[in-house]
Amino acid sequence: MSSDVTSNPLVSDAALEVRGLRLGYGATEIVKGVDIAARRGAVTTIIGPNGSGKSTLIRGLAGLLRPLGGSIWLEGRDLTALPAVRRVAEGVGYVPQEANIFRNLGVAENLRLATEFVPGRQSSARERDEILALFPDLAVRGALAAGRLSGGQRQMLAMACALLARPSILLLDEPSAGLSPRLVAETMQTVREVCDRGVSILMIEQNVAAALPVSDQVVVLVAGRVRLQSAADRLLVDHNLHRLYLGEAA
Amino acid sequence: MIAQLVLNGLVTGMVVALGAVALTLTYSILKFPNFAVGGMITLGAYIAWLVNVPLGLPLPGAAVLAAIGLAAVMLAADRFVFRPLRDRGAITLLVAAMGLSLILENICRLAFGNVARNFDVDPERPWRVSGLRIHPEQVTTAVVTVAAMAGLWLVLRHTRLGRAMRAVADNPDLAAVRGIDRDRVTRRTWVLAAALVALSGVLIGMDRAIDPLMGWAYIIPVFAAAILGGLGSPGGAVLGALLIGVAQELSVLVIEPNYRQVVGFVAIALVLLARPRGLLGVEEIRR
Amino acid sequence: MIAFLVTILTLVAIAAILALALNLQWGLCGMVNFGLVGFFALGAYAAALLSLAGAGPALALLGAMVITAACGAAVAALSHRLAEEYLAIVTLGFGEVVRLTLLNESWLTGGALGLPGIPSPTLRLPGPGGEHVGFLVLCLIALALAYLVVERLARAPFGRLMRAVRDDDVVAATLGKDVVRVRIAAFAIGCALLALGGALHAWHFGYIDPSQFTPIVTAYAFMAVIAGGRGSNPGILVGAGVVMLLIEGSRFLKDVVDFVAADQLAALRLILIGAGLILFLIYRPQGLGREYRRSAASFPTVPAPASS
Numbered sequence: 067m068s069s070d071v072t073s074n075p076l077v078s079d080a081a082l083e084v085r086g087l088r089l090g091y092g093a094t095e096i097v098k099g100v101d102i103a104a105r106r107g108a109v110t111t112i113i114g115p116n117g118s119g120k121s122t123l124i125r126g127l128a129g130l131l132r133p134l135g136g137s138i139w140l141e142g143r144d145l146t147a148l149p150a151v152r153r154v155a156e157g158v159g160y161v162p163q164e165a166n167i168f169r170n171l172g173v174a175e176n177l178r179l180a181t182e183f184v185p186g187r188q189s190s191a192r193e194r195d196e197i198l199a200l201f202p203d204l205a206v207r208g209a210l211a212a213g214r215l216s217g218g219q220r221q222m223l224a225m226a227c228a229l230l231a232r233p234s235i236l237l238l239d240e241p242s243a244g245l246s247p248r249l250v251a252e253t254m255q256t257v258r259e260v261c262d263r264g265v266s267i268l269m270i271e272q273n274v275a276a277a278l279p280v281s282d283q284v285v286v287l288v289a290g291r292v293r294l295q296s297a298a299d300r301l302l303v304d305h306n307l308h309r310l311y312l313g314e315a316a
Numbered sequence: 317m318i319a320q321l322v323l324n325g326l327v328t329g330m331v332v333a334l335g336a337v338a339l340t341l342t343y344s345i346l347k348f349p350n351f352a353v354g355g356m357i358t359l360g361a362y363i364a365w366l367v368n369v370p371l372g373l374p375l376p377g378a379a380v381l382a383a384i385g386l387a388a389v390m391l392a393a394d395r396f397v398f399r400p401l402r403d404r405g406a407i408t409l410l411v412a413a414m415g416l417s418l419i420l421e422n423i424c425r426l427a428f429g430n431v432a433r434n435f436d437v438d439p440e441r442p443w444r445v446s447g448l449r450i451h452p453e454q455v456t457t458a459v460v461t462v463a464a465m466a467g468l469w470l471v472l473r474h475t476r477l478g479r480a481m482r483a484v485a486d487n488p489d490l491a492a493v494r495g496i497d498r499d500r501v502t503r504r505t506w507v508l509a510a511a512l513v514a515l516s517g518v519l520i521g522m523d524r525a526i527d528p529l530m531g532w533a534y535i536i537p538v539f540a541a542a543i544l545g546g547l548g549s550p551g552g553a554v555l556g557a558l559l560i561g562v563a564q565e566l567s568v569l570v571i572e573p574n575y576r577q578v579v580g581f582v583a584i585a586l587v588l589l590a591r592p593r594g595l596l597g598v599e600e601i602r603r
Numbered sequence: 604m605i606a607f608l609v610t611i612l613t614l615v616a617i618a619a620i621l622a623l624a625l626n627l628q629w630g631l632c633g634m635v636n637f638g639l640v641g642f643f644a645l646g647a648y649a650a651a652l653l654s655l656a657g658a659g660p661a662l663a664l665l666g667a668m669v670i671t672a673a674c675g676a677a678v679a680a681l682s683h684r685l686a687e688e689y690l691a692i693v694t695l696g697f698g699e700v701v702r703l704t705l706l707n708e709s710w711l712t713g714g715a716l717g718l719p720g721i722p723s724p725t726l727r728l729p730g731p732g733g734e735h736v737g738f739l740v741l742c743l744i745a746l747a748l749a750y751l752v753v754e755r756l757a758r759a760p761f762g763r764l765m766r767a768v769r770d771d772d773v774v775a776a777t778l779g780k781d782v783v784r785v786r787i788a789a790f791a792i793g794c795a796l797l798a799l800g801g802a803l804h805a806w807h808f809g810y811i812d813p814s815q816f817t818p819i820v821t822a823y824a825f826m827a828v829i830a831g832g833r834g835s836n837p838g839i840l841v842g843a844g845v846v847m848l849l850i851e852g853s854r855f856l857k858d859v860v861d862f863v864a865a866d867q868l869a870a871l872r873l874i875l876i877g878a879g880l881i882l883f884l885i886y887r888p889q890g891l892g893r894e895y896r897r898s899a900a901s902f903p904t905v906p907a908p909a910s911s
């Protein structure tokens with residue numbers, strides 16, 4: 067709605083800033099007032115027990131849920147009132163937890179749709195090749211229905227599609243879910259690489275052990291509230307976190 | 317005799333196919349079965365009749381105007397009926413669609429009465445080809461239907477709109493995230509569906525007469541064809557329609573002709589019992 | 604004048620029974636019965652044929668209700684594995700099958716000519732037109748019983764379950780099998796009530812033919828339910844009364860405005876019904892009344908599957 071660039075002293079180094087965000091389905095509030103600042107050029111990882119509202123939060127950031135309160139800022143622009151269709155053009159990339167590709171469409175069509183309806187965010191041929199080079203598995207692409215891809219390939223395709231629209235923040239919902247340990251490590255590596263190329267990342271992960279090493283910041287979400295927000299390397303040695311997190315999950 | 321019935325059945329099936337494909341298109345984008353299809357058939361035929369007989373335009377031109385007119389009506393219906401109800405679930409939408417059907421059908425009755433009308437076309441004698449009687453209208457029907465289906469296939473497979481439609485049908489949330497505006501896709505889907513239904517209305521009007529109940533008589537075969545094809549699959553809907561058409565014609569060998577319409581109902585029942593995903597259905601029908 | 608009033612009240616009572624039945628099916632359970640008129644006709648013909656064959660009123664009524672309920676159960680069972688939308692088309696198809704059968708099986712149904720001379724029960728009340736008043740009393744008793752049945756179902760745990768299922772897909776998916784059984788039962792009970800309405804209709808007119816059973820009846824019933832407020836039984840009574848009065852009242856219109864022909868008037872009425880349905884759905888989905896329902900907080904919470 068408003069495209070005025072509000073300068074905001076608090077977000078100087080935050081790509082995405084969420085303030086007091088409240089989200090829910092119908093009358094039930096799931097995300098109950100969340101403040102998060104995802105640093106520019108960093109991987110911010112959200113962890114938390116099942117059902118704590120992580121996916122709900124990230125769906126809200128992608129614009130699929132109308133906020134009940136609070137605000138969402140990307141690079142100083144207020145996205146709060148924008149629906150999902152308009153947020154891509156503002157630089158929000160989103161890879162859902164499941165159903166992250168068009169199953170009945172071909173792989174090539176999926177890639178084509180990544181930018182076809184996003185005005186002003188087409189990537190150049192070189193950028194395109196670079197992005198696709200990150201995902202060598204997609205070489206099997208073409209007319210094959212994307213639903214026929216393996217879980218890992220699907221995740222790769224989904225991430226490639228999101229990146230082709232040149233997002234300034236990439237939202238990933240459990241990119242490692244259902245992947246073999248080897249693929250989990252690879253995926254995390256890819257996440258790091260993407261970030262190092264200048265895309266800020268906000269990612270949900272259950273696999274804390276795999277995610278922490280590639281993360282810069284960690285947010286712990288419990289029952290729809292931020293329990294803890296901290297630098298990742300601090301948490302690596304903080305046994306309290308493990309207790310807290312695993313304790314809540316049990 | 318049997319060959320003649322099969323031929324007639326295929327032609328009937330083609331007319332049904334137009335409606336069934338339209339139903340399938342709106343279903344996959346809007347996620348509710350459009351019970352207004354009966355009223356749409358009737359209104360489409362009457363618009364064509366209005367242009368053809370009182371205004372004296374040749375039938376092909378009248379058919380095009382009927383498609384445009386019906387598309388305009390359905391755009392208005394989308395704006396004022398379906399859009400306000402979009403988030404209220406399929407049940408509410410399908411009842412509203414039935415209400416709309418009632419309105420469309422009775423606008424025709426109010427304006428033109430209950431008497432049956434006919435298009436202004438010269439009746440031609442059927443051709444005889446190796447023992448088969450082929451009516452010129454049957455050939456027209458076949459040509460128009462095949463052309464419409466081919467056109468639709470091209471749109472769905474090879475245009476931006478087609479990709480957007482398939483994307484929304486496949487995964488509406490992801491489509492939104494990819495910047496595809498569902499409202500726009502919805503409006504264009506209504507235009508396509510209305511054009512197909514208007515054509516089927518004109519073809520039905522050529523085959524029998526134009527009267528306010530003509531669309532009602534086609535609701536069940538059209539739904540049966542779409543369900544047989546697995547709601548959501550245009551190719552399946554065409555196949556389903558041809559099967560229904562042929563089965564309807566062949567049924568006269570075993571049951572009284574008056575019960576032909578029962579065939580569609582029986583087909584629905586059998587599909588629901590034996591193969592709920594339809595013949596070519598890609599997704600399991602939800603429960 | 605009294606006689607006219609008695610007739611109107613009788614028709615309102617029958618309409619109210621149909622509306623209550625649809626309210627149980629659609630209003631409470633979300634099961635769209637587009638073939639309502641088919642079940643109504645089936646009940647009417649079954650009761651008429653049994654009465655003509657010499658069965659007493661109680662037996663004729665029981666037979667009609669059992670047959671119709673069985674058909675209803677079969678139709679609901681046929682569609683139960685699928686989304687609710689399919690019930691709508693299956694019932695519509697059932698209605699057409701009934702219509703065709705009535706028209707074509709003349710040996711049984713009299714075909715287009717229908718069945719004349721149906722003997723009907725009544726209470727012999729004194730006074731002029733006493734038997735008409737007596738029949739009205741019977742209809743009101745039937746209506747009261749139907750009301751009690753539907754109201755009890757709505758208030759029972761069964762009713763709460765149905766509302767929860769109707770309003771929430773997750774709950775519906777979670778509860779599975781039980782819900783299916785309960786829904787089939789609810790649909791069958793609704794159909795039995797439609798048969799009750801049909802039997803009263805046949806007895807009231809003493810003569811039935813297929814032209815009395817057009818899909819318009821279904822449209823009126825939907826209008827009554829949506830106007831009265833889905834799920835609200837007291838509201839439904841008002842809704843049915845209002846719809847019936849409008850229909851009967853508009854008959855006088857053609858005496859006043861003589862430039863509209865009868866069939867144009869009928870068309871106009873149906874346009875208004877269609878528009879009314881849509882407008883109510885959009886602007887007043889709760890109808891004129893309010894649905895009986897406890898606050899959401901007092902429902903036992905049903906665990907939703909942790910979506911992941």
Ligand SMILES: Nc1ncnc2c1ncn2[C@@H]1O[C@H](COP(=O)(O)OP(=O)(O)OP(=O)(O)O)[C@@H](O)[C@H]1O
Pocket residue numbers: 091096114115116117118119120121122123907908909910911
């Ligand atoms: N579409 C929906 N409608 C209603 N409630 C929902 C919906 N989606 C999720 N919920 C509820 O919201 C709560 C949070 O769900 P969410 O998916 O956000 O959790 P999560 O933290 O992502 O869990 P997980 O780790 O299992 O993915 C859960 O109680 C869930 O049942």
Ligand SMILES: [Mg+2]
Pocket residue numbers: 120121122163910911
């Ligand atoms: Mg989740």
